[in-house]
Amino acid sequence: MSLLEVEDLAIHFGGxxxxxxxxxxxxxxEVFSIIGxxxxxxxxxxxxxxxxxxxxxxxxxxxxxxxxGLAAHQIAPLGIARTFQNIELFDHSTVLDNLLMxxxxxxxxxxxxxxxxxxxVRREERAHRQRVEEVIEFxxxxxxxxxxxxxxxxxxxxxxxxxxxxxIGPKLILLDEPASGLSVEExxxxxxxxxDMRRDMGLTVLMVEHxxxxxxxxxxxVLAVANGQPLAMGTAAEVQDDPHVKAAYLGxxxxxxx
Amino acid sequence: MRFVFKTSYDRDIDLHKDGWSRARIALLVVIFALLPFAVGxxxxxxxxxxxxxxxxxxxxxxxxxxxxxxxxxxxxxxxIGAYTDAALMNAGLPFLVSFPLAGLAAGVFGAIVxxxxxxxxxxYLAIATLALFVIVEEMVIILEPITGGVGGIxxxxxxxxxxxxxxxxxxxxxxxxVLAIVVAVTWCYANLLRSPTGRSFLAVRDxxxxxxxxxxxxxxxxxxxxxxxxxxxxxxxxxxxHFIGFFNYEAFSIFISINLLLVVTIGGLGxxxxxxxxxxxxxxxxQLLAILRDGLGGWGVDISAxxxxxxxxxxxxxxxxxxxxxxxxxxxxxxxKAYFTLFPLARRDMFRRNKTYVKTxxxx
Amino acid sequence: MxxxxxxxxxxxxxxIYGLVxxxxxxxxxxxxxxxxxxxxxxxxGAFLALGFVNxxxxxxxxxxxVLLAAIVMxxxxxxxxxxxxxxxxxxxxxxxxxxxxxxxxxxxxxxxxxxxxxxxxxxxxxxxxxxxxxxxxIGYEDIITILVTGVLTLLLWAFFAKTRLGLAAxxxxxxxxxxYIVGVPVQRLNSIIxxxxxxxxxxxxxxxxxxxxxDPNIGLLGIKAFAAAVIGGFGSxxxxxxxxxxxxxxxxLAARYLPSGISQMSPYVIMLVxxxxxxxxxxxxxxxxxx
Numbered sequence: 001m002s003l004l005e006v007e008d009l010a011i012h013f014g015g016x017x018x019x020x021x022x023x024x025x026x027x028x029x030e031v032f033s034i035i036g037x038x039x040x041x042x043x044x045x046x047x048x049x050x051x052x053x054x055x056x057x058x059x060x061x062x063x064x065x066x067x068x069g070l071a072a073h074q075i076a077p078l079g080i081a082r083t084f085q086n087i088e089l090f091d092h093s094t095v096l097d098n099l100l101m102x103x104x105x106x107x108x109x110x111x112x113x114x115x116x117x118x119x120x121v122r123r124e125e126r127a128h129r130q131r132v133e134e135v136i137e138f139x140x141x142x143x144x145x146x147x148x149x150x151x152x153x154x155x156x157x158x159x160x161x162x163x164x165x166x167x168i169g170p171k172l173i174l175l176d177e178p179a180s181g182l183s184v185e186e187x188x189x190x191x192x193x194x195x196d197m198r199r200d201m202g203l204t205v206l207m208v209e210h211x212x213x214x215x216x217x218x219x220x221x222v223l224a225v226a227n228g229q230p231l232a233m234g235t236a237a238e239v240q241d242d243p244h245v246k247a248a249y250l251g252x253x254x255x256x257x258x
Numbered sequence: 259m260r261f262v263f264k265t266s267y268d269r270d271i272d273l274h275k276d277g278w279s280r281a282r283i284a285l286l287v288v289i290f291a292l293l294p295f296a297v298g299x300x301x302x303x304x305x306x307x308x309x310x311x312x313x314x315x316x317x318x319x320x321x322x323x324x325x326x327x328x329x330x331x332x333x334x335x336x337x338i339g340a341y342t343d344a345a346l347m348n349a350g351l352p353f354l355v356s357f358p359l360a361g362l363a364a365g366v367f368g369a370i371v372x373x374x375x376x377x378x379x380x381x382y383l384a385i386a387t388l389a390l391f392v393i394v395e396e397m398v399i400i401l402e403p404i405t406g407g408v409g410g411i412x413x414x415x416x417x418x419x420x421x422x423x424x425x426x427x428x429x430x431x432x433x434x435x436v437l438a439i440v441v442a443v444t445w446c447y448a449n450l451l452r453s454p455t456g457r458s459f460l461a462v463r464d465x466x467x468x469x470x471x472x473x474x475x476x477x478x479x480x481x482x483x484x485x486x487x488x489x490x491x492x493x494x495x496x497x498x499x500h501f502i503g504f505f506n507y508e509a510f511s512i513f514i515s516i517n518l519l520l521v522v523t524i525g526g527l528g529x530x531x532x533x534x535x536x537x538x539x540x541x542x543x544x545q546l547l548a549i550l551r552d553g554l555g556g557w558g559v560d561i562s563a564x565x566x567x568x569x570x571x572x573x574x575x576x577x578x579x580x581x582x583x584x585x586x587x588x589x590x591x592x593x594x595k596a597y598f599t600l601f602p603l604a605r606r607d608m609f610r611r612n613k614t615y616v617k618t619x620x621x622x
Numbered sequence: 623m624x625x626x627x628x629x630x631x632x633x634x635x636x637x638i639y640g641l642v643x644x645x646x647x648x649x650x651x652x653x654x655x656x657x658x659x660x661x662x663x664x665x666x667g668a669f670l671a672l673g674f675v676n677x678x679x680x681x682x683x684x685x686x687x688v689l690l691a692a693i694v695m696x697x698x699x700x701x702x703x704x705x706x707x708x709x710x711x712x713x714x715x716x717x718x719x720x721x722x723x724x725x726x727x728x729x730x731x732x733x734x735x736x737x738x739x740x741x742x743x744x745x746x747x748x749x750x751x752x753x754x755x756x757x758x759x760i761g762y763e764d765i766i767t768i769l770v771t772g773v774l775t776l777l778l779w780a781f782f783a784k785t786r787l788g789l790a791a792x793x794x795x796x797x798x799x800x801x802y803i804v805g806v807p808v809q810r811l812n813s814i815i816x817x818x819x820x821x822x823x824x825x826x827x828x829x830x831x832x833x834x835x836x837d838p839n840i841g842l843l844g845i846k847a848f849a850a851a852v853i854g855g856f857g858s859x860x861x862x863x864x865x866x867x868x869x870x871x872x873x874x875l876a877a878r879y880l881p882s883g884i885s886q887m888s889p890y891v892i893m894l895v896x897x898x899x900x901x902x903x904x905x906x907x908x909x910x911x912x913x
Contacts, residue, residue: 104472385897576724
């Protein structure tokens with residue numbers, strides 16, 4: 001059974017068919033990338049899986065469970081974490097607190113216990129901190145631990161966002177353009193981390209990315225979409241050679257002539 | 259500059275980062291506790307008033323400062339607290355029962371009305387809270403058997419285990435009672451901020467979409483924040499009722515809501531300390547004006563003839579803060595502190611605000 | 623007959639709410655800010671007119687006096703934006719709410735200091751006279767209120783639909799950044815809109831004052847007008863006017879036919895119902911933020 005099954009997914013905004021009949025499955029332990037030109041509907045697919053949007057048609061199953069009818073906040077507890085294309089961190093908190101916020105799905109105390117700070121709360125806090133420290137070590141964020149997000153450089157914020165997603169302790173992580181805006185060195189680093197996430201943490205990765213270098217380097221399979229519709233699926237090389245994909249990126253020969 | 263060497267995660271989990279900071283807070287509480295021996299009744303009453311305002315300010319701070327939700331109607335929760343407490347005591351319940359119930363009533367009411375309200379965004383929520391306030395005000399007038407209607411109601415004097423805590427007969431006792439409640443609530447508030455609940459409030463404040471993606475139920479979190487905020491404000495209302503002694507609906511007017519906003523904004527949004535700084539300012543300004551009035555009277559200038567001067571001065575202070583120091587008094591205090599601890603390395607632009615186009619709430 | 627009488631009076635009052643609400647919406651549409659001082663600007667405008675017109679003060683003829691008041695108030699509005707509000711650029715929306723509340727208090731204080739806190743009456747050539755139509759008695763001031771509101775609405779519509787400035791303002795309200803890039807002086811435009819809403823507030827204030835005495839606290843009417851703006855959906859000018867008229871009509875009817883206390887609550891109850899069922903108002907123009 002596949003970890004994530006997306007079946008005939010579609011969403012229409014008014015007359016615009018942002019996503020129209022996309023189906024794919026992601027196997028456990030796989031790195032699966034979605035590519036496509038701007039406005040192809042890649043991020044919309046993510047927002048549909050995160051339940052920020054309600055699909056017009058289609059089904060999404062995770063771990064055998066139908067998640068199409070769940071609310072957005074019910075997704076993370078299942079083990080699906082995500083990052084955002086335009087970083088959405090908690091700007092007025094420290095890196096440490098941002099990562100601790102990622103532990104929300106694991107809280108076992110209620111607000112009354114929290115307010116009285118019962119010994120149980122302290123025990124839980126220590127455990128959360130331990131998990132977060134593992135993430136900090138993995139992403140080499142020690143230096144920034146107590147820095148406010150608002151003052152951090154772009155590249156570091158990008159990493160913190162991945163860290164926050166990892167703090168959830170997910171089975172599946174959705175990375176929305178993890179390398180956009182990063183330098184060559186930084187995106188190399190991202191490639192290594194993705195490898196490590198899969199190998200050491202046993203994570204499944206679903207990624208939207210423009211950087212074909214990164215996609216080719218880490219992906220097992222690639223899905224190309226354009227205008228909300230699937231074009232081709234296969235290994236990175238296969239997809240890049242697909243005539244439909246070439247046409248979508250470069251324009252069809254007829255258009256060139258005209 | 260002091261450095262803190264951390265050897266355990268507990269150092270970060272603890273309320274104070276070291277013994278020195280713990281000692282400072284303890285010293286502050288001791289000074290406050292000894293106040294009745296140092297000042298006369300007039301200033302002691304003012305101190306009690308300041309503490310009550312700080313309590314109400316903390317209530318609003320939870321909502322505005324830490325969850326990022328506006329409220330223009332918090333006087334409604336003060337009123338609910340004051341009337342519930344007074345009505346229950348008049349019905350024969352002791353203060354120790356009626357007071358927590360008053361907070362609970364305000365809190366539950368706040369949480370219930372919040373559930374539909376918090377689905378609205380920014381400005382609409384502000385307006386809804388304003389409407390809520392007007393409705394509560396009218397309800398106070400309509401529910402005359404309980405509230406005394408337009409005529410008003412007496413807050414009975416407090417007695418715990420045979421000891422009197424009346425605001426006039428035993429002012430020192432009343433002051434200590436208020437201080438104890440404020441200390442307890444402040445401790446709870448500080449605990450809240452270092453716990454998962456507090457973090458979820460901050461998460462909702464700073465990025466709603468991220469909060470959702472992390473599994474935080476935004477509506478429930480906001481309703482909880484609203485409830486806690488209303489509850490604390492309700493407690494302050496109960497004390498305020500006893501402090502005023504006799505009150506009607508006019509004691510909790512729209513101006514009180516605005517003053518509360520002033521407390522949190524001028525004090526410094528997002529800091530517990532801000533509520534205290536703001537409360538001190540709002541109770542001190544009328545005193546300073548009175549002193550000024552007497553002083554100027556000696557020079558033949560009579561400013562007591564100008565009604566509404568207090569409010570106007572508050573408003574100008576508020577405008578000044580919003581324009582020049584949005585971080586409030588506590589923010590200014592932090593900057594001055596940073597300047598001296600880093601001296602002579604502080605740079606002018608260290609706290610420069612980033613001016614950017616506001617993220618629009620509209621999408622077309 | 624009685625219902626008809628209440629209805630006409632209600633529509634006239636509603637027009638005043640509507641005009642104040644229009645001021646809110648003008649500023650909101652242009653700047654995405656909410657001016658909680660709108661009610662106090664109305665109050666201040668009314669007092670300015672009183673200062674120019676009343677025989678005890680400057681004693682100008684009525685129409686020139688009112689026009690002068692509207693112009694001065696337009697300047698005050700322009701100035702408030704230019705000097706204070708513009709400083710808030712980049713701060714959260716809520717800062718402006720608190721700021722304008724404070725500005726309202728300042729206006730109230732200034733008015734109270736100049737003209738006193740006891741109610742005074744604006745001398746108009748038409749107040750107190752009435753028209754009797756088949757048993758229904760209609761005050762001149764009600765007729766004039768409704769007429770002036772109609773004319774003003776048409777003028778505002780013409781301004782936004784026909785003039786260069788109005789079109790630029792519309793463009794800026796759609797997308798400030800884009801308008802700025804194509805050369806619309808967005809900041810100056812915002813100040814002009816503030817001025818315009820100050821002038822509209824003055825007209826509303828004069829109409830209000832012709833129905834009875836005024837004191838510096840009449841600005842609290844702004845809260846009711848606010849409810850009107852919300853009921854109409856904050857982004858819509860005709861919506862604001864309709865919302866105002868709805869409230870104006872419901873209030874006297876509720877006072878006449880429902881238990882006491884309900885009437886005072888009615889605008890807010892209607893508003894809450896609208897907010898809960900249609901969180902963005904009846905004529906919504908606001909949608910969820912894009913991720």
